[in-house]
Amino acid sequence: MLTPSTKGPVAPTDKEGYLLDLADWSPEVAERIAQREGIALTDEHWRIIRLLRDFYAAHDLSPTMRPLVRRVYTELGPEAGTSLHLLKLFPGNPAKIAAKIAGLPRPTNCL
Numbered sequence: 001m002l003t004p005s006t007k008g009p010v011a012p013t014d015k016e017g018y019l020l021d022l023a024d025w026s027p028e029v030a031e032r033i034a035q036r037e038g039i040a041l042t043d044e045h046w047r048i049i050r051l052l053r054d055f056y057a058a059h060d061l062s063p064t065m066r067p068l069v070r071r072v073y074t075e076l077g078p079e080a081g082t083s084l085h086l087l088k089l090f091p092g093n094p095a096k097i098a099a100k101i102a103g104l105p106r107p108t109n110c111l
Helices: 027-036 043-059 065-076 083-089 094-101
Strands: none
Touching: 027 094, 043 065, 043 083, 043 094, 065 083, 065 094, 083 094
């Protein structure tokens, strides 16, 4: 399915909004996906997005919430590495929403 857009790039997604082809990701596509999720990306969001993309490159998987919190804590410090902080940035299910914006597959075992 093609993602409808009046602004920004259009990339094919599945029914949940995850990119079908990870190579279609770009910062502009991330902005558009975030916009659809009701999120205005800040530098703090981009820190998490870069961390997620690096994690995926190293492990070939999108982390679920617990490994995401642990990785953010390790890489960005205790203030950023909490569930509450990630919920503020990516409301609902931070692991799923952040992975979607980062152009990564849906984390396995995420409801």
